[in-house]
Amino acid sequence: MIGVVIALWFYIGFVFGRLSCANGQPVTNSPIIEPELLAKAVDHAKTLAVTADPQYKQHQKQYQQLLEELRNGSVEALYTVAQSLNQRNVGEDRITSVQLWHALADGSDHVASAVALGFSYAEVDKELALKYFVQASDGDGEGPHQASLYNAGRLFLELNDAASSLAYIRACATVDKNYPGYETPSQTNTCKEAYEQLSNQIMSKTAPGIEDASEMFLYASIDDFPQENTKEFTKWSKAMEFLQTYAALMQAEDGTTDDATKKAKAFETYLFSAQEQLLGLQKSSKKLSALQNYLLEIILGRIQVLVTASTKSEL
Numbered sequence: 001m002i003g004v005v006i007a008l009w010f011y012i013g014f015v016f017g018r019l020s021c022a023n024g025q026p027v028t029n030s031p032i033i034e035p036e037l038l039a040k041a042v043d044h045a046k047t048l049a050v051t052a053d054p055q056y057k058q059h060q061k062q063y064q065q066l067l068e069e070l071r072n073g074s075v076e077a078l079y080t081v082a083q084s085l086n087q088r089n090v091g092e093d094r095i096t097s098v099q100l101w102h103a104l105a106d107g108s109d110h111v112a113s114a115v116a117l118g119f120s121y122a123e124v125d126k127e128l129a130l131k132y133f134v135q136a137s138d139g140d141g142e143g144p145h146q147a148s149l150y151n152a153g154r155l156f157l158e159l160n161d162a163a164s165s166l167a168y169i170r171a172c173a174t175v176d177k178n179y180p181g182y183e184t185p186s187q188t189n190t191c192k193e194a195y196e197q198l199s200n201q202i203m204s205k206t207a208p209g210i211e212d213a214s215e216m217f218l219y220a221s222i223d224d225f226p227q228e229n230t231k232e233f234t235k236w237s238k239a240m241e242f243l244q245t246y247a248a249l250m251q252a253e254d255g256t257t258d259d260a261t262k263k264a265k266a267f268e269t270y271l272f273s274a275q276e277q278l279l280g281l282q283k284s285s286k287k288l289s290a291l292q293n294y295l296l297e298i299i300l301g302r303i304q305v306l307v308t309a310s311t312k313s314e315l
Contacts, residue, residue, distance in 0.1 A: 030075070030107075031075065031078070031104050031107030032103070033073060033078065033103050034103075037096070037100065038070075038071075038073075040096050041070060041078060041081045041085075041100060042067070042070055044081055044085055044093070045070050045081050048063055048066070048084065075104055075108055075110055079112055079113055081100065082096075082097040082104070082113070082116070083116075085097040085100070097116075098120055100113075101113040101114075101116045101117050101120070102117065105135065109135070111136050111138075111140060111145055111148075114135045114136035114148075115133070115136045115147070117129070118130075118132040118133040118136060118148065118151060122151075122155070127159065129155060130155040130159065133148045133151045133155060134152045134168075136148035137149045137152050137171075139182065143175075143179040143181060143182035144171065144179060144182055146175045146183060146184060146187045146188070146191075147172075147184075147187060149169070149172035149175070150172040150187065150191050153165045153166075153167070153168030153169035153171075153172065153191075153194075154169075156168060157198070162198075162202060162208070162212065162215075162216055163212070163215035163216045163219055164219075166195070166198065166216055166219035169191055169194050169198060170191075170195055170219055170224075172187065172191035173194075173195050173222060174222065174224070175188060192222070196222075199220065199289070199290070199291040202294075203290065203294045207298075208295070208298060209298075210298065210303075213295040213296075213302075214240065214243070216291075216295055217236070217292060217299075218236070220291040220292045220295055221292055222289070223289070225287050225289070226281075226287075232281055232284050235280050236278075238273075238277045239274040239275075239277035239281070240274075242270045242274035243270070243271075246267055246274070246306075249266065249267060250267070264310050267310050268307060268310050271306055271307050271310065272307070274303060275300065275304070278296060278299060278300055278303070279300070282296055
């Protein structure tokens with residue numbers, strides 16, 4: 001259903017995300033580093049002492065500080081060494097850098113290491129890359145990592161989860177409203193453009209089923225409409241409850257003809273109730289996005305098909 005939309009991302013790619021990795025963050029839990037891995041990190045750090053820097057004494061001071069922090073298990077020192085190892089682009093060194101990032105991301109929820117792992121796995125294991133971009137997108141506990149929101153949304157789409165893709169791209173596009181201190185204007189603009197293009201492509205290039213349409217609906221407005229505790233949200237929630245009850249009854253249907261008419265009437269009741277709520281929501285069409293109106297038409301159309309089929313089965 002969504003495969004054709006993936007072309008949207010080919011020209012954007014992950015370049016946008018690479019331009020801004022997470023900065024340092026306070027880390028409350030120290031990672032557990034295997035002795036052998038720590039020894040490799042220390043050995044590499046020692047090579048950093050060699051320099052032609054005219055500010056030799058200052059360089060040595062910084063090197064000694066790095067080495068001391070590294071031996072004390074400093075997260076930032078370990079991350080600095082991991083970056084240096086990865087940049088050497090040598091097989092064994094790159095493996096060591098990834099191992100260090102894993103220790104930091106898995107053991108300390110270190111944002112920058114999770115971002116690095118997301119990029120490391122992006123072309124070879126998309127589900128694992130997605131895991132780390134999602135983890136990094138949570139940021140430092142006070143605000144999100146904006147680039148990772150975008151990259152997670154991109155990967156969700158590649159994995160055919162359009163609803164989650166819309167959710168993460170929208171979150172990236174609205175960081176300026178919810179977490180202005182964590183927003184980069186260029187990233188916000190890129191995400192707004194991506195969200196708009198993704199919405200347009202879903203409307204013009206796909207025909208989602210009722211389940212996909214229902215999953216996407218609440219993420220299909222960049223203005224986050226309808227919001228919780230509003231009459232429109234209540235109508236949507238009730239409609240979904242009626243449809244879920246209908247689906248549960250259908251799955252429990254034993255296929256016998258006993259009380260067939262009674263059962264059909266019960267099914268119709270839930271369908272009509274869902275239809276009534278959604279028609280009421282449709283009256284708010286000026287507040288709904290174009291994509292939401294499109295998805296609502298699909299859901300209502302499918303409900304009408306089910307109602308017609310149910311009615312015919314009674315004859």
